[in-house]
Amino acid sequence: MTEVVLLGSGAADGWPNPFCRCASCTAARDSGERRGHSSALIDGTVLIDCGPDVLAAATHAGVDLAGVRYLLLTHDHFDHLAGQALLIRSWAGACTPLDVIGPPAALAACRAWIADTDPVRLRPVAAGDEVTLTGNDGDYRVRVLTAAHTSTLGEPAVLYDVTALDEHGDRAARLLWAADTGPLPAATLDALTGTELDLLLLEETFGRFIEHGADHHDLDSFPRTLAALRSAGAVTTGTRVIAVHLSHHNPPPAQLAEVLAEWGAEIGVDGMRLPLPDEAATATSTPTGRTLVLGAVRSGKSVHAETLLADQDSVLYVATGGTRDGDAEWAERVALHRARRPASWRTAETLDLAAVLDDAAGPVLIDCLGTWLTGMMDRHELWSALERSDDGDRAPLTHAMAELNRDVDGLIAAWRRCxxxxxxxxxxVGSGVVPATAAGRVFRDELGRLNTRLSVESEQVVLVVAGRTLPLP
Structure with missing residues (x-):
């Protein structure tokens, strides 16, 4: 396997949907981006899925399909199977044998388009099967895996794990075609354990719309599937991850690309050529380092922070707010936060952030520094020290501030070395009016200083406003 051409990267209605004027479709249309039905061509020999858009997409990509000897079909939905392609192929006088491989319902939909004299063979497969295809420079070993998706007739769709073998029978490259599917079944994850894929083409249909109830991924389940595949050793730092089967339920393409990049993934683009093996793939691996997420109340900052680590199976979530006995509203807030986090994440309720960062064995999410600072001010009785300073006794305030600064210094140092x-x-804080109380002004000033110091020690700082993210240079 030397090259995969992504002929299409869109969902059934494409992107933009020609009947739609939503912000996502408008942005795609204005930028000249068009995504047709998802399909991939391997070494000009193996074609995976063939919807109505694929024939024109091949021409647009500057490739021909004359050398295709194997057509792998995942299921019989129209955007993955356009049987008329077999008829059009016969009009070209094609005499090269073609094997059409897929679930029985998909093959049944092809029969009407094949003449008795056409050199086309239908080869039914089901999850668990393995077939060997003969290529020009080596064979392909294809494993058929279970998808979380069903066809028109209720037949399970399948995924394809394709390994290219060199002339000696050794692995040259490996890819997984995973469209259409929702979160992968346990049997599929087990089958992919330790595979160390070179290329993952994973569907992400519904974007921010997570109440679709369909067997597809969205921007909530997509990173969780990535986390599961990383945990299984299928996705590594050398795996190039491409999101396919995209629709206008996603943010506009430029915004989606930014979201995917946080998880070490790329947005699929029709016609993109993916060399295999690809030494540059590590450039899109999961980011490392420190990120500070700033925002006002209910701006979406916590959700965005959780999104940044959503592709990680094991995260330590550090809640600095603690529990508040008898406060039902606070308990409800905490419950909602926990419900939206992956079950595999661990939670620690503590103010000892420096110790947490020094002892961390993996990714850490801290939410939030405002409640941490409040808690540290409480710990050092700074509020009462402020009241006493109004009466002329400034010694307690000086002591409390020194203790607070020592804690902040410790946090900054641990943040830097983690x-x-x-x-x-x-x-x-600080964008509104000056607080009316001394306590409010001290809190505002100290949190502003803390944010500034952490910003200096961070590789990435993001401001979240009304759910929109603005990376700060």
């Missing part, structure tokens, strides 16, 4: 991916959420 070797793992770490994301912290903090409140952006």
């Amino acid at each position: 070797p793992h991916r770490v994301v912290a959420v903090s409140n952006e």
Whole structure:
């Protein structure tokens, strides 16, 4: 396997949907981007899925399909199978034998388009099967895996794990075609354990729309599937991850590309050529380092911070707010936060952030620094020290501030030396009127200083406003 051409990267209605004027479709249309039905061509020999858009997409990509000897079909939905392609192939006088491989329902939909004299063979497969295809420079070993998706007739769709073998029978490259599917079944994850894929083409249909109820991925389940595949050893730092089967339920393409990049993935583009093996793939691996996420109340900053680590199976979530006995509203807030986090994440409720960062064994998410600072001020009785300073006794305030600064210094030092991916959420303050109380002004000033110091020590700082993210240079 030397090259995969992504002939199409869109869902059934393409992107933009020609009947739609939503912001996502408008942005795609204005930028000249068009995504047709998802399909991939391997070495000009193996074609995976063939919807109505694929024939024109091949021409647009500057490739021909005359050398295709194997057509792998995942299921019989129209955007993955256009049987008329077999008829059009016969009009070209094609005499090269073609094997059409797929579930029985998909093959049944092809029969009407094949003449008795056409050199086309239908080869039914089901999940668990393995077939060997003969290529020009080596064979392909194809494993058929279970998809979380069903066809028109209720037949399970399949995924294809394709390994290219060199002339000596050794592995040259390996890819997984995973469209259409929702979160992968346990049997599929087990089958992929330790595969160390070179290329993952994983569907991400529904974007921010997570109430679709369909067997597809969205921007909530997509990173969780990535996390599962990383945990299984199928996705590594050398795996190039491409999101396919995209629709206008996603943010506009430029925004989607930014979201995917946080998980070490790329947005699929029709016609993109993917060399295999690809030494540059490590450039899109999961980011490391420190990220500070700033935002106002209810701006979406916590959700964005969780999104940054959503592709990680094991994350330590550090909640600095603690519990508040008798406060039902606070308990409800905590419950909602926990419900939206992956079950595999661990939670620690503590103010000892420096110790947490020093002892961390993997990614850490801190939410949030505003409540941490409040807690540290409480610990050092700074509020009462402020009241006493109004009466002329400034010694307690001086002592409390010195203790607070020592804690902040310790946090900054631990943040700087932490070797793992770490994301912290903090409140952006000071944009409104000056607080009316001394306590409010001290809190505002100290949190502003803390944010500034952490920003200097961070590889990435993001401001979240009304759910929109703005990376700060």
